[in-house]
Amino acid sequence: MVKVAHVQLSSCCGCLVSLTDTYEKLLDVLGAIDLVYSQTLADVREVPDDVDIILLEGSVCINDHHALETALACRKKAKILVALGACAASGNITRFSRGGQMSKPVHDAFAPLTEVVKCDLAIPGCPPSPEIIVAVITAALEGDMDYLEPFAELAKYGSEACGCDLINKVINKSLCMGCGACAAACPTRAVTMECGRPAIDKEICIKCGTCSVQCPRIRFPELIEKIE
């Protein structure tokens, strides 16, 4: 049995809700794994030492030594460390935290997990869809590295994801053909299509990275071409 743990740092539980929102698919996944730690789903107090896959949700509060220790411990304990969701992958809304909040007014610095420890995979999305969580876990269980490659890349280079990616990486490079996939994917509706190109409302963008991972003009893995 593959041992899986779900750990949370600074997050809203949205990714957990998404994980459990897989209905019967979750049962398939849970049937295939041994859930050794999850505050909400399993009655265990400590993350065990040897875990095959740790799904870590949330960003790391740099001012909180517990958070830093948890991040480091998870790195040590996991064979595959997955930054689950936009906060862990790219900072997301916690990028905008600047302290002053009760009951910890001194907590004013938050970084995505990918910037604190080396992660093997990052799944962006606020929250990521249940479908993508299941797909990534399944691919990890099966060792399907082709499928996982984009997530491995995001773990390495994706921590600055933002709606600006559409401008910098797609429109400015004369690659945007105006499909609208980014606009539909954006959870905050920060992206609208104007004259066939995405326009980004920076006041609304939470830096979840969903728009640019969904764009076929940045990344188009060959396996997408396999249709039946």
Next chain:
Amino acid sequence: MDPFGSYKFAISARATDKQIRKKSQDGGIVSAAYIHGLESGLLDGVIVADKGEDFCAVPKVATTVDEVLSAAGTKYTTSPNLSVLKNAVREYGCDKVGFVGTPCQVQSIRKMLKYPVGYRHVPDKIALVMGIFCMENFPYNGLKTIVEEHCGIKMEDVAKTDIGKGKFWVYSKWGDVKTIKLKDTHPYEQQSCHVCMDYTAELADISTGSVGSPDGWSTIFIRTANGEAYYKAMEDAGVIEIKNIDDVKPGLGLVEKLANSKKDNNGKERAHRKEIGLPLPY
């Protein structure tokens, strides 16, 4: 180079219904498929590029036959059809969505299906992916320049646009027909089209276009098991008239020629962009 991508079989066809044929671009295959879907329950919502003000294209979720018919016909300008995909599921509550798009948009929806990061509960609601052949598209103001400055017709008066016989055609609501040589439209093309290697929507369930078939008929590739089942249902219901593709003129040879020329030209552009250090989709 493989000109068409994988497919099970190709045919030439047109909608049986005269009303559909009158409103649509070529053989009315997309509208016939959509209308059959809505009427038979195979689909409960379809995505179209509606006619907006001054012949612009506006993506829309259509749930009635009238809406499908009023959005029939080609708009040679970008219509971000995926932008309303999530609305179809969330706001319209559709469970069986039909999609149509240019080859690039079909690639987009295939990426969404394999990597649905921001599309919660959408992938399993996509019932049919239709693709339309495409050599290039125009930004709205590019189209406007072609139509208004080169053809002398106001956008508000446009009834239909078409590409065929080496020309770009504009039909006005008042019966005027104006043309411009296709090669004179090249400066107004969407530049991002020049990295595109797909002419026949190779990743669709069913692809269709005018090239290869006689006027008023369409060439169709059936590519996937889903596409085949859908096509079979249309055939059984008698909503399309079918001809053997080998019996029609000019036939698949012309489609092959055009598909290869797109791949050749854009392959060169890709090599050029790579050489000067510009990124390409990878």
